[in-house]
Amino acid sequence: xxxxxxxxxxxxxxxxxxxxxxxETTATGGTGGVGGVGGSGGDAGTGGKPLELSVxxxxxxxxxxxxxxxxxxxxxxxxxxxxxxxxxxxxATIPVxxxxxxxxxxxxxGFAPYLIGDVTDETFRATFWPMFNDxxxxxxxxxxxxxxxxxxxxxxxxxxxxMEGVTFDLVDExxxxxxxxxxxxxxxxxxxxxxxxxxxxxxxxxxxxxxEFGGTATNCTPEIAWAGDAANRIRVxxxxxxxxxxxxxxxxx
Numbered sequence: 163x164x165x166x167x168x169x170x171x172x173x174x175x176x177x178x179x180x181x182x183x184x185x186e187t188t189a190t191g192g193t194g195g196v197g198g199v200g201g202s203g204g205d206a207g208t209g210g211k212p213l214e215l216s217v218x219x220x221x222x223x224x225x226x227x228x229x230x231x232x233x234x235x236x237x238x239x240x241x242x243x244x245x246x247x248x249x250x251x252x253x254a255t256i257p258v259x260x261x262x263x264x265x266x267x268x269x270x271x272g273f274a275p276y277l278i279g280d281v282t283d284e285t286f287r288a289t290f291w292p293m294f295n296d297x298x299x300x301x302x303x304x305x306x307x308x309x310x311x312x313x314x315x316x317x318x319x320x321x322x323x324x325m326e327g328v329t330f331d332l333v334d335e336x337x338x339x340x341x342x343x344x345x346x347x348x349x350x351x352x353x354x355x356x357x358x359x360x361x362x363x364x365x366x367x368x369x370x371x372x373x374e375f376g377g378t379a380t381n382c383t384p385e386i387a388w389a390g391d392a393a394n395r396i397r398v399x400x401x402x403x404x405x406x407x408x409x410x411x412x413x414x415x
Contacts, residue, residue: 315400324359327378382412
């Protein structure tokens, strides 16, 4: 979901609609940018019955090459026993209630885990998550002069469609901010997104934070995230050792 002087691998983001309770049609999602983990796909139904949260997980073997399905990765609604593990196709599914703010984790030993917030409304979609092992995350973190494993947490942000000139700001909090450089590599020197539309924060204490998308980002709505308290803001959870993820869909300038 670039980083370091090594290229941050291009991760395609295929999003399919969750199985709702209406007569939804299947839709194929778009492609994320360099290192992206979120995109946009078809809508899901939000009737009174439970929905299915479905994730597809692959193992990132390096900075390029194939992304084989990753079996045995645990998907859990956060801090509950509502869990499933990915099958031979890298797919795991759990039931969730409609029209709720939910949170879930994607994790397996030896790989950096994700912590994701979403809303089970008409925008709810299945997601795709690449897992990068601890050795790769340590290389990424070295470029940001931050130790790995993380004693605090981190946030990875993405704007869709991918665009240049977007800024990310923590509301009422400070942390080390980075943006993904053109063609790969995490950079502390950039002041806004490049064409891949990605960046984030490291060394963030655990908690819940609001992030404001600014610069060239206008008329933004939460994509994979909880809504913030003002326009162009989302709420993102941070947990020690986890990669908190949030994305927005904005109008292009």
